Amino acid sequence: MLKLFRQFSTPGGIPSHVSAPTPGSIxxxxxxxxxxxxxxxxxxxxxxxxxxxxxGDGEAETGPLEGSWKGVKFLNPxxxxxxxxILHLNGxxxxxxxxxxxxxxxxxxxxxxxxxxxxxxxxxxDPMQVHQDFAATLEAAILQIREIQAEARKHGFKERPVWPxxxxxxxxxxxxxxxxxxxxxxxxxxxxxxxxxxxxxNPQHLKLLExxxxxxxxxxxxxxxxxxxxxxAELAPKGQRRMGDNAHANGGSLEVPLDLPGFADYSLxxxxxxxxxxxxxxxxxxxxxxxxxKNTKPANFRLFCPDExxxxxxxxxxxxxxxxxxxxxxxxDDHVSHDxxxxxxLSEHNCxxxxxxxxxxxxxxxxxxxxxxxxxxxxxxMQHAKWLEHCRHIPWRKPIPSLNYLLTSTCWRNDHNGFSxxxxxxxxxxxxxxxxxxxxxxxxxxxxxxxxxDHCFRSHNYLNLIVIDKQPQLQWLDQDAARxxxxxxxxxxxxxxxxxxxxxxxxxxxxxxxxxxxxxxxAWLLRRHLPExxxxxxxxxxxxxxxxxxxxPHGLSQEMFINLFTYSKPVxxxxxxxxxxxxxxxxxxxxxxxxHARGYIEEGTTTTPFDMVVLxxxxxxxxxxxxxxxxxxxxxxxxxxxxxxxxxxxxRQYVEEHFDDLPEVRDWVWSD
Ligand SMILES: Cc1ncc(C[n+]2csc(CCOP(=O)(O)OP(=O)(O)O)c2C)c(N)n1
Numbered sequence: 001m002l003k004l005f006r007q008f009s010t011p012g013g014i015p016s017h018v019s020a021p022t023p024g025s026i027x028x029x030x031x032x033x034x035x036x037x038x039x040x041x042x043x044x045x046x047x048x049x050x051x052x053x054x055x056g057d058g059e060a061e062t063g064p065l066e067g068s069w070k071g072v073k074f075l076n077p078x079x080x081x082x083x084x085x086i087l088h089l090n091g092x093x094x095x096x097x098x099x100x101x102x103x104x105x106x107x108x109x110x111x112x113x114x115x116x117x118x119x120x121x122x123x124x125x126d127p128m129q130v131h132q133d134f135a136a137t138l139e140a141a142i143l144q145i146r147e148i149q150a151e152a153r154k155h156g157f158k159e160r161p162v163w164p165x166x167x168x169x170x171x172x173x174x175x176x177x178x179x180x181x182x183x184x185x186x187x188x189x190x191x192x193x194x195x196x197x198x199x200x201x202n203p204q205h206l207k208l209l210e211x212x213x214x215x216x217x218x219x220x221x222x223x224x225x226x227x228x229x230x231x232x233a234e235l236a237p238k239g240q241r242r243m244g245d246n247a248h249a250n251g252g253s254l255e256v257p258l259d260l261p262g263f264a265d266y267s268l269x270x271x272x273x274x275x276x277x278x279x280x281x282x283x284x285x286x287x288x289x290x291x292x293x294k295n296t297k298p299a300n301f302r303l304f305c306p307d308e309x310x311x312x313x314x315x316x317x318x319x320x321x322x323x324x325x326x327x328x329x330x331x332x333d334d335h336v337s338h339d340x341x342x343x344x345x346l347s348e349h350n351c352x353x354x355x356x357x358x359x360x361x362x363x364x365x366x367x368x369x370x371x372x373x374x375x376x377x378x379x380x381x382m383q384h385a386k387w388l389e390h391c392r393h394i395p396w397r398k399p400i401p402s403l404n405y406l407l408t409s410t411c412w413r414n415d416h417n418g419f420s421x422x423x424x425x426x427x428x429x430x431x432x433x434x435x436x437x438x439x440x441x442x443x444x445x446x447x448x449x450x451x452x453x454d455h456c457f458r459s460h461n462y463l464n465l466i467v468i469d470k471q472p473q474l475q476w477l478d479q480d481a482a483r484x485x486x487x488x489x490x491x492x493x494x495x496x497x498x499x500x501x502x503x504x505x506x507x508x509x510x511x512x513x514x515x516x517x518x519x520x521x522x523a524w525l526l527r528r529h530l531p532e533x534x535x536x537x538x539x540x541x542x543x544x545x546x547x548x549x550x551x552x553p554h555g556l557s558q559e560m561f562i563n564l565f566t567y568s569k570p571v572x573x574x575x576x577x578x579x580x581x582x583x584x585x586x587x588x589x590x591x592x593x594x595x596h597a598r599g600y601i602e603e604g605t606t607t608t609p610f611d612m613v614v615l616x617x618x619x620x621x622x623x624x625x626x627x628x629x630x631x632x633x634x635x636x637x638x639x640x641x642x643x644x645x646x647x648x649x650x651x652r653q654y655v656e657e658h659f660d661d662l663p664e665v666r667d668w669v670w671s672d
Pocket of ligand 1: 030031032033055056057058059060062088090092093094098172192
């Protein structure tokens with residue numbers, strides 16, 4: 001008992017809410033809103049599992065929770081387990097009444113019925129009576145669930161069942177102090193978390209605390225040494241029947257590794273770098289299709305996407321599976337079925353939360369989304385990163401499959417959707433998380449994308465972020481070169497450099513597909529207009545390799561970093577996202593002032609692809625002009641920069657007249 005008291009919410013102890021050290025838990029109780037979506041993720045493809053999800057009535061006011069009741073419309077009673085929501089209506093949150101708390105039973109019943117649940121009410125304040133009522137209701141709910149499942153599994157799926165949900169009305173701070181300092185506490189918002197605020201200095205509060213603790217009759221429950229009495233301990237179920245020993249809540253222990261097809265089978269033929277255009281994510285779509293096929297039996301892979309699988313060019317998956325929808329199907333539906341494995345719901349929260357629940361219980365998946373709207377789930381990603389980091393230090397927690405993101409429809413190619421769709425900030429969010437759990441990849445083409453994806457699907461305990469656009473784009477590396485490049489994380493592209501392996505005058509570095517295209521095109525321009533300038537092109541796939549090795553495990557050694565970027569030459573760094581990210585990552589490398597990062601600087605609109613890079617001052621022309629500015633001793637620099645300005649003026653005029661990019665830009669390919 002002393003041990004429990006010493007560790008509960010104390011320095012070096014355990015948090016006051018459910019957290020990674022709590023056996024039987026799959027998420028932190030800290031940030032509210034995600035319980036139902038995690039529960040659905042855990043129940044998918046877990047036919048024998050019933051996931052009890054306790055929803056606070058305050059928590060029920062959050063956007064993600066409000067949006068997550070609909071998970072039931074994706075839950076198939078034949079192949080999935082069940083989710084049993086327990087809506088705890090204690091009427092109050094921290095400082096006031098909850099919205100649901102003042103609703104009548106009928107209103108709550110109607111609300112739940114509208115979402116597809118039958119409400120089972122348990123209400124009262126006499127503990128012994130409520131325990132009995134709750135036990136009976138729980139049993140009824142479980143029998144109802146088993147009946148629904150047995151029927152569907154025996155006769156096949158017919159229609160979406162109405163699932164039970166328990167509504168529990170008990171006082172907030174139930175069995176805690178009734179009145180403190182003359183004010184009612186039990187049954188009010190004042191009972192929230194710390195009903196007695198001043199036990200150290202106020203003897204009255206201390207007395208109330210003692211009375212409260214003694215009301216649980218510790219002398220009956222514990223022996224003289226403070227040990228929990230065996231006769232009570234024995235009432236608990238044995239082994240894995242105990243909530244704390246449920247293997248699903250230590251998902252890594254149940255993981256069946258994915259059977260991955262050889263990713264090289266999906267690679268593109270690239271005879272000469274930068275000469276053919278292709279939609280890179282289409283190749284990934286085919287890889288995903290065959291991951292589904294090869295893992296049909298363990299049924300442990302799903303794709304989560306807010307309505308954009310086709311748009312993101314991943315549509316090949318529909319050759320082997322469908323969109324999941326456990327509701328009415330009609331003739332015009334396109335690849336929709338009750339047993340589809342593509343989870344399309346227009347809610348980034350649900351996609352993320354379902355995938356979290358899925359990987360936390362030992363399965364695998366990918367969340368593919370428009371880049372700008374990944375930020376809708378910034379906070380969820382942060383919480384999952386914290387969870388993983390915490391778990392790393394708990395020996396009994398087995399590693400779980402990584403949570404994989406594909407961000408596509410990126411800022412540079414949302415020229416048609418405009419400003420609202422242009423935001424690469426999810427990278428900024430992940431960069432700030434613990435290096436032990438975060439990986440960020442910016443493959444420049446299809447073959448690199450495949451290599452990176454294969455790597456991510458094999459990994460554990462990470463948030464793997466992959467960023468690449470879906471539009472036709474230049475392909476740079478053949479299969480072998482891509483594999484080697486991705487394994488290194490970054491490398492010199494000799495074929496577009498002209499430093500002959502010696503010290504260059506300037507380094508053009510890039511990370512990201514469009515950044516790569518503009519950088520290689522800048523090297524091409526410089527070759528033509530300033531052939532004596534020695535240019536080295538460095539491409540970065542694994543962003544965190546730029547970090548000094550003491551700050552990220554992927555960080556290149558100082559020697560390797562200098563081999564790429566030299567010790568002192570100017571580096572013009574074209575980056576996919578916000579330039580400040582690069583400056584932050586390279587802190588600690590030699591002479592960082594020589595790095596000039598260019599990237600997305602919130603200049604966006606509905607325009608042409610090249611105009612996007614021009615507006616953000618990250619175009620090939622800008623990069624070439626930067627090289628001229630920063631490389632030492634360029635005799636005719638002013639003249640060359642004037643030439644660059646003239647090209648930009650011509651571009652502006654052409655775009656406004658033709659609504660298209662200059663043909664020499666639009667159709668540009670690499671040539672020696
Ligand atoms: C997303 C989020 N916003 C705010 C908080 C701060 N907070 C902690 S508990 C709480 C009230 C929760 O009320 P309820 O869900 O009814 O739970 P109860 O404590 O009454 O069981 C709030 C607002 C939080 N933890 N998470």
